[in-house]
Structure formats: structure tokens, C-alpha cells
Amino acid sequence: MSTVKPVLLSGIKPTGELHIGNYFGAMRQQVDLFKSGNYQCYIMVADYHALNFIQDAAEMHRLTQELTMAYIAVGLDPTQVVLFKQSDVPAHTELTWIFDTITTMPYLSRAHAFKDGETKNQEVSVGTFNYPMLMAADILLYDTTIVPVGQDQKQHIEYARDTAEKFNRTFGETFMLPEPHIMPEVAIVPGTDGQKMSKSYGNTIPLFASRDVITEKVMGIVTDSSGERPQNVYAIHKLLKSESELASFYEEHRGKYKALKEALIEDLDTFIAPLREKYEALKNDPGAVVRALEDGKQKAREVSEKKMERVRRAVGVA
Numbered sequence: 001m002s003t004v005k006p007v008l009l010s011g012i013k014p015t016g017e018l019h020i021g022n023y024f025g026a027m028r029q030q031v032d033l034f035k036s037g038n039y040q041c042y043i044m045v046a047d048y049h050a051l052n053f054i055q056d057a058a059e060m061h062r063l064t065q066e067l068t069m070a071y072i073a074v075g076l077d078p079t080q081v082v083l084f085k086q087s088d089v090p091a092h093t094e095l096t097w098i099f100d101t102i103t104t105m106p107y108l109s110r111a112h113a114f115k116d117g118e119t120k121n122q123e124v125s126v127g128t129f130n131y132p133m134l135m136a137a138d139i140l141l142y143d144t145t146i147v148p149v150g151q152d153q154k155q156h157i158e159y160a161r162d163t164a165e166k167f168n169r170t171f172g173e174t175f176m177l178p179e180p181h182i183m184p185e186v187a188i189v190p191g192t193d194g195q196k197m198s199k200s201y202g203n204t205i206p207l208f209a210s211r212d213v214i215t216e217k218v219m220g221i222v223t224d225s226s227g228e229r230p231q232n233v234y235a236i237h238k239l240l241k242s243e244s245e246l247a248s249f250y251e252e253h254r255g256k257y258k259a260l261k262e263a264l265i266e267d268l269d270t271f272i273a274p275l276r277e278k279y280e281a282l283k284n285d286p287g288a289v290v291r292a293l294e295d296g297k298q299k300a301r302e303v304s305e306k307k308m309e310r311v312r313r314a315v316g317v318a
């Protein structure tokens with residue numbers, strides 16, 4: 001008997017080198033939920049979202065290729081997951097326009113990304129202002145049930161829910177309301193300086209780092225000698241081993257920061273090595289990425305176009 005599985009959808013913008021914060025905060029949940037077999041998964045390279053930040057064609061190509069390889073390397077099997085590029089599916093931008101017509105400027109002005117830009121006195125682009133509507137379209141086109149993301153994306157999912165409700169009230173029941181899926185214990189992965197790990201802060205450990213890079217990054221972790229343990233080392237270590245596994249080791253090596261860092265290098269390398277191998281193998285097989293995205297494009301177009309036909313009828317343009 002074939003049953004219809006609930007839909008999981010998520011995406012990441014191809015805007016830079018992926019780091020372990022992206023993995024533990026976002027990608028790992030996507031992979032675990034995919035592997036549970038309980039969901040029909042759609043995973044997207046959000047290149048039109050990235051266009052707000054990356055305005056160089058060669059760079060956009062490279063980052064898109066890298067993110068696609070990363071998704072496959074961490075375990076999202078493109079024969080079972082619909083792995084696609086946002087720009088390959090025209091329904092996303094078409095639906096964004098329709099959502100724009102039922103959304104007010106004051107409502108969008110409350111979005112964090114817009115407010116941050118305003119506080120920094122930046123001249124925020126219309127694309128950044130409208131970011132939540134494109135994301136709502138991404139999610140709502142596929143009748144998504146859950147959206148696994150990092151904590152910082154929670155507000156965007158609320159925008160998607162509000163937009164679905166508003167559309168349904170205005171034009172009749174069309175969209176399902178999605179739920180965010182956020183893992184609280186790794187909601188914010190700290191970087192080598194203890195602040196949130198982010199490519200904008202230069203405090204990352206790259207997800208496919210070589211042993212040498214891992215060593216350099218770990219040796220650069222800022223150690224705070226005031227507490228019982230070097231907190232910044234421990235916080236990253238905790239992502240790889242349970243607290244009970246670490247407790248005795250940290251107790252035995254109290255104050256010996258070099259030994260603790262060496263252990264962290266070892267554990268990071270053990271975790272990263274198999275991912276790095278898959279990633280390197282994909283680099284030598286560019287056809288695999290092209291095929292994966294081509295398959296994803298066909299499937300995502302098919303599903304989203306059906307939904308759009310319904311949407312066009314609901315609003316009265318078809």
C-alpha cells in the first residue's frame with residue numbers, strides 16, 4: 001500500500017563556504033529527517049535569495065555547484081530527495097508576485113533582516129525587503145508540513161504561515177500551514193571566538209576542511225581560562241561527543257588546553273574525513289551534480305506547476 005508522506009522542505013543560500021555551524025544547525029536535521037524515511041523531501045539551493053548578496057555570475061555558479069555537492073556529500077541522496085535550484089522553477093517567483101499583492105509594507109517592515117539593514121543605515125534592496133515572500137512561495141508551493149532550519153529562520157516560517165492564512169482567507173483554501181523544525185540544543189553553534197559561527201565573522205570551521213585547516217582553526221580557538229573548562233573548545237567538542245563521554249576527559253586534562261585542543265582536532269577530523277572524501281569525489285564528477293539538479297528541476301516543476309494552476313484559478317487569472 002502506498003501512502004503519501006508529509007512533505008519536508010528546506011533550503012540554503014549559496015553565499016559562501018559552508019561551515020560546521022551550517023551543518024549542525026541546519027543540514028544535519030535535514031539529513032536525519034530524510035533518513036527517517038518519514039518524509040518526501042525537497043531540498044533547495046536558494047540561488048535567487050543569494051542574488052541579494054552575490055552579484056557576480058562566476059561566483060554564483062561556483063557557490064551553487066559547491067552547495068549542491070555539499071548536500072550530496074552529507075547524505076542527501078538525489079535519487080530520493082528532490083534536490084533542486086530555486087531559479088530552475090519559475091513558479092517560485094510567480095507566486096512571490098501574487099503574495100506581494102496581498103502583503104503590506106508595514107508587515108514586511110517588521111522582518112528582522114529588513115530591520116537590521118535599517119538599523120545599520122543600509123539602503124535595503126527591494127529583494128531583501130521582499131525576501132520573506134520568496135521564502136513563503138518556496139515553502140507553500142509544495143504543501144510543506146515541516147521546514148527544518150536554524151533558529152534565525154523561525155520568523156520567516158511565521159511569515160509563510162501568515163501568508164498562507166491570508167491567501168486562504170482571501171481566495172479560498174489553497175495552502176497548508178507549515179511548521180518550523182528547530183533543534184534547540186544546537187540552535188546556535190558557536191565559532192572559534194565564542195560568538196555565533198558565521199562566515200561574516202571569520203570564526204568558522206569549514207565543513208570540508210582538510211586536517212591542516214582543522215588544526216589551524218582549532219589552535220586559533222580563543223581560550224577563556226576563567227572557568228573550569230575552555231568553554232569555546234568544549235562548546236564545539238560537544239557537537240561531536242556526548243557530555244558524559246567528554247566529562248572525564250576534560251576532568252583529567254583540566255588546564256591542559258593543548259591536549260584538549262588536540263583531542264578536538266582528532267574528533268573533528270574523524271567526523272569530517274568521510275564527508276570530505278565524498279565531496280572531493282564529487283568535484284571529480286561534475287556530471288553527477290548536473291544530473292542531480294536536472295532531475296530535481298523536472299520533479300519540482302511538475303509539482304509546483306500543478307499548484308500554480310490552482311493558484312491562478314483561485315485568483316482569477318486562469
Ligand code: ADP
Nearest residue numbers: 021022025026149150187188189196197198199
Ligand atoms: P552564515 O551565518 O555563515 O552566513 P547562513 O546565514 O548562510 O550562515 O545560514 C545557512 C543555514 O545554516 C541557516 O539555516 C542557518 O540557520 C544555519 N546556521 C548558520 N550559522 C549557524 C550557527 N552558527 N548555528 C546554527 N545554525 C546556523
Ligand code: TRP
Nearest residue numbers: 009010011012013046049135138
Ligand atoms: N532563508 C534561508 C536561509 O537564509 C534559506 C531559504 C530560502 C529557505 N528558502 C527557504 C529555508 C525555504 C527553508 C525553506 O538560511
